[in-house]
Amino acid sequence: MAATTPKKTPVADPKNGEAAPEKKPVAQLEEDDEFEDFPIEDWSEEETQIPGGNTHLWEESWDDDDTNEDFAVQLREELKKLSQK
Amino acid sequence: MSAFQAGIESNFCTEVNTALRNRDANKLQSILLLEPPFPPVYQQLIDSLKKKFPGNDSTAEKRLEDVVKRLVTEAGEGEDDDGRPIASWSPMVTFLVGWMAFIRDINIENLLETYERLSDLQQKANSALQHPTKGILMLPTVVGYAKVFSRVAIGLDKHPELIQHLVAASVTDEGHRDTLPEKAANVVRQAFIICLNDRNTAPGGIKAGKPDGKKVGIYKMANICLRILFQADKLESCQTIFDNIYNSSPPLSIYPASERVTYLYYLGRWHFAETNFYEAQLALQEAYDHSPSSPSCKSQRRLILIYLIASNILLGRFPSTAIYTLPEAHDLRARFEPLTRAIRRGDLETFRRITDLDLSHEHAAWFIHYRIFYQLGNYCEVYVWRSLFRKVFLLSGQQGATERSAPTIDLHAVLVAFQYFERRAHMTPGMAHADAGPGRRHITFVLQDFTPPPSSGYIDPDFDGVDGLTPYIKTPDILEIESICGSLVMQGFLNGFISHKSKRFAITGARKAGSALLAGFPNIWEVISKRKSQDVHGWRKQALSDTGGGGGVIRLSGARPAGS
Numbered sequence: 125m126a127a128t129t130p131k132k133t134p135v136a137d138p139k140n141g142e143a144a145p146e147k148k149p150v151a152q153l154e155e156d157d158e159f160e161d162f163p164i165e166d167w168s169e170e171e172t173q174i175p176g177g178n179t180h181l182w183e184e185s186w187d188d189d190d191t192n193e194d195f196a197v198q199l200r201e202e203l204k205k206l207s208q209k
Numbered sequence: 210m211s212a213f214q215a216g217i218e219s220n221f222c223t224e225v226n227t228a229l230r231n232r233d234a235n236k237l238q239s240i241l242l243l244e245p246p247f248p249p250v251y252q253q254l255i256d257s258l259k260k261k262f263p264g265n266d267s268t269a270e271k272r273l274e275d276v277v278k279r280l281v282t283e284a285g286e287g288e289d290d291d292g293r294p295i296a297s298w299s300p301m302v303t304f305l306v307g308w309m310a311f312i313r314d315i316n317i318e319n320l321l322e323t324y325e326r327l328s329d330l331q332q333k334a335n336s337a338l339q340h341p342t343k344g345i346l347m348l349p350t351v352v353g354y355a356k357v358f359s360r361v362a363i364g365l366d367k368h369p370e371l372i373q374h375l376v377a378a379s380v381t382d383e384g385h386r387d388t389l390p391e392k393a394a395n396v397v398r399q400a401f402i403i404c405l406n407d408r409n410t411a412p413g414g415i416k417a418g419k420p421d422g423k424k425v426g427i428y429k430m431a432n433i434c435l436r437i438l439f440q441a442d443k444l445e446s447c448q449t450i451f452d453n454i455y456n457s458s459p460p461l462s463i464y465p466a467s468e469r470v471t472y473l474y475y476l477g478r479w480h481f482a483e484t485n486f487y488e489a490q491l492a493l494q495e496a497y498d499h500s501p502s503s504p505s506c507k508s509q510r511r512l513i514l515i516y517l518i519a520s521n522i523l524l525g526r527f528p529s530t531a532i533y534t535l536p537e538a539h540d541l542r543a544r545f546e547p548l549t550r551a552i553r554r555g556d557l558e559t560f561r562r563i564t565d566l567d568l569s570h571e572h573a574a575w576f577i578h579y580r581i582f583y584q585l586g587n588y589c590e591v592y593v594w595r596s597l598f599r600k601v602f603l604l605s606g607q608q609g610a611t612e613r614s615a616p617t618i619d620l621h622a623v624l625v626a627f628q629y630f631e632r633r634a635h636m637t638p639g640m641a642h643a644d645a646g647p648g649r650r651h652i653t654f655v656l657q658d659f660t661p662p663p664s665s666g667y668i669d670p671d672f673d674g675v676d677g678l679t680p681y682i683k684t685p686d687i688l689e690i691e692s693i694c695g696s697l698v699m700q701g702f703l704n705g706f707i708s709h710k711s712k713r714f715a716i717t718g719a720r721k722a723g724s725a726l727l728a729g730f731p732n733i734w735e736v737i738s739k740r741k742s743q744d745v746h747g748w749r750k751q752a753l754s755d756t757g758g759g760g761g762v763i764r765l766s767g768a769r770p771a772g773s
Contacts, residue, residue: 157579158440159474159512161356163505166465171501174535182526184734187726188553188596191603195554200604202629203622 217250217257218273218309222280225305229283229346238349241308243330243357245317258313270306277305283343298343300336307333320364321371324389327358328396335399338423341409348404348426355397355433362393363440390441394434401430401450405457413752414459427458428468435475444482451476451747458749470496474513476747481516484584487741490520492748504536511537518545519581522552523588525733544572552589555596557627560589561634592733594693595702598714599730601626608725615705615715616725620690623714627685627693687712701736704729 190196221240228236242251262269278284284298284305311330317323331354338347365372372389387395403423407414410422420427431450438446461469477492497513500506514537518528527549533542551559563570564586568577576582602618609616668678694714697703705716705728716729744750 157512159436159471160508162467162471162501162509164501165467167467167501169499171503172499174502180529181532182521183529184526185732186527186549186553187599187730188555189603189726195556196600196604199600199626199629203601203605203625206605206619206622206625 217254218262218276219280221254221309222277222305226281226283229281229343232346234346234349237346238353241350242312243327243354245315247312251312254309255313258309262309262313264310264314270310273306273309274302277302281305289342295342296340298337298340300333300339301343301347304330304333304337304347320361320368324358324361324365324393327354327361328393331355331358331396332399335396335403338400338403344403345407345423348423351400352426352429352433355400355430358393359397359433359437362390362437366390366441388441388443390437391443391446394437394441394443394446397430397434397437398450401427401434402453404430405453415463415752418463420459420463424459427454428461428464428472432468432471432475435472439475439478444479447475447479451479455747455749457753460749460752462750466499466501470500470509470513473499473748474509474516476745477513477520478516479747480745481520481584482580484588485746486520486523486584486588487737488745490517490524491743491745493517493520507537511539514538515541515579516581519579519585522549523584524737525592527553544575547572548585548589552592552596555593555598555600555626557593557597557630558633560593561631562638564590591697591700591702595697595730595733597626597630598623598694598697598703599726602716602725602729606725609719615717616719616729617708617713617715620687620694620707620712620714623694624685624687624690627690631685701731701740702733704731 191200224240225237228234228240242248247255262273281302284301286297287295289295307330311326315323315326331351334347334351334354338344338351366389404426405424407423410416410424414421414424419425431454434450435447438444461472464472473492473496477489477496480486480489480492493513493516497510497517500510500513502510514532514535518532518541521528522545528541528545532538533546547559548563550556551563563572564582565573566586568574568582573582576585598618601623602616605622606616606618668675672678691707691709691712694703694707698705698707703714704718705714707714716725718728719725722728
């Protein structure tokens with residue numbers, strides 16, 4: 125199971141014969157992943173409210189129609205080569 | 210030795226008996242302390258036990274048992290208020306003797322010994338809990354002990370050098386090796402099962418909208434088991450707990466909020482690990498919605514939110530900017546946004562860098578730490594494909610020459626796009642920026658978990674170092690793109706058909722939908738959520754129809770006589 129794969133330390137992998145780019149500092153992992161006991165046993169609905177409410181937390185439509193930013197321009201250039209063949 | 214001579218031991222037994230007679234479970238728990246430092250009167254008890262009932266005296270236990278039996282009369286046979294006989298409660302006597310021996314001998318310097326003594330005492334407490342009518346008086350004590358026991362087990366698991374010699378000796382007949390935390394979880398699980406299967410309750414285990422009898426302890430015990438198994442990374446051992454609860458627990462909604470939220474967190478994470486991301490999302494969203502917003506609970510909210518965000522991304526639903534402004538979401542935008550941006554754009558190159566199996570990306574270690582790295586890498590790739598098809602359509606698609614012809618995408622154009630980004634993904638960022646290098650590899654190649662040779666091509670390890678070999682370099686070809694296209698159609702993420710002959714993908718229903726983009730590229734979240742049910746295995750939402758819990762209802766109306 126993927127979730128239980130032992131932790132590995134990041135390894136620099138030289139690509140294309142080049143030296144690996146200078147290694148970025150390893151992510152800060154001091155965060156504990158143990159789910160602690162709640163300090164209280166029970167609470168009311170009101171105590172779970174967050175500012176702005178729990179609506180609009182997720183975006184379901186996120187398709188990117190921008191054809192003028194760098195990424196799209198780059199791709200358009202590459203696609204042009206096809207029509208030139 | 211008479212009870213009188215036992216002095217302070219007698220006093221404790223009398224106290225315990227009074228608590229039992231008054232049906233005061235909390236008082237009982239307050240007497241049966243477990244952890245040092247002990248108050249002075251307990252120290253006197255310990256000193257007296259060491260003197261009069263020392264551990265190296267083979268008669269000590271039997272003599273203590275006599276004292277307990279004589280004074281804790283509530284553990285003997287009796288009658289209830291209606292004159293019905295009540296069975297004797299000898300496991301309670303055994304437990305009380307065990308408790309006194311435990312506080313006499315405890316040496317917290319030795320963690321392993323403490324664990325073993327605690328395990329023994331927990332099992333004795335579990336047996337006392339089993340009594341059909343009086344056992345419930347032990348519930349707070351059992352819960353309290355299990356919490357201490359789980360802490361010690363988790364602590365030991367983090368010091369493997371202390372338990373190395375136990376590992377070899379614990380292989381079962383089937384060759385399965387139960388680790389120490391699994392064994393500890395099994396001990397706590399006994400108490401969980403006793404709570405779950407309590408038949409001495411109101412119908413369905415519910416009384417006045419609250420759990421009745423020992424069923425009140427179901428989620429308390431389950432959560433302790435789950436904590437041990439999660440901390441020891443034994444998620445596969447959690448399944449039976451979720452099965453048991455799903456099959457015979459009263460509904461989760463009647464339990465206190467802390468138990469509900471904690472349980473749903475573990476359930477959601479388990480579904481996540483099982484790649485049931487929709488179920489994970491449902492459980493985690495409920496846990497998140499019902500966790501307290503007070504700053505003191507920020508760490509719990511943050512943990513829930515990390516897995517909730519990961520589940521949603523895996524279902525094609527991205528966090529809004531509103532989420533990232535929450536106090537518990539501190540720093541999460543920097544982790545998740547590069548990934549969602551790559552998926553949005555169809556930026557296969559960046560996606561490959563973020564999810565590179567050599568863990569070279571700056572956030573890879575963080576994703577690994579939370580055990581969400583491989584899921585995001587494997588399952589989101591499909592969404593990048595969809596976005597890249599879409600981007601190619603936006604840049605070079607044909608709207609259809611006549612009224613009746615469908616909008617199409619040239620699969621060769623898609624191939625060019627895939628090859629372009631796969632090629633760039635194998636360059637160093639510097640090289641990719643300059644777009645200079647010749648390194649080309651194939652998608653499936655990238656997914657191999659090994660360190661590629663510097664040439665970026667593949668040489669079988671058996672032939673590594675042999676002179677004159679050309680590394681194997683495979684680039685995506687048109688067949689591969691056709692296959693990816695077919696896979697996207699089958700999953701419902703592209704709507705149309707492939708013309709194998711002309712190597713084009715044609716979008717269907719464009720005129721009806723009003724746009725080729727809307728018709729050809731269905732919304733991922735809608736596609737997935739439409740085909741999923743709201744039922745989550747392990748989450749008991751409605752009360753079961755049978756009474757007392759356990760066992761399904763067998764309907765005999767349709768049964769035929771034997772032999773017919």
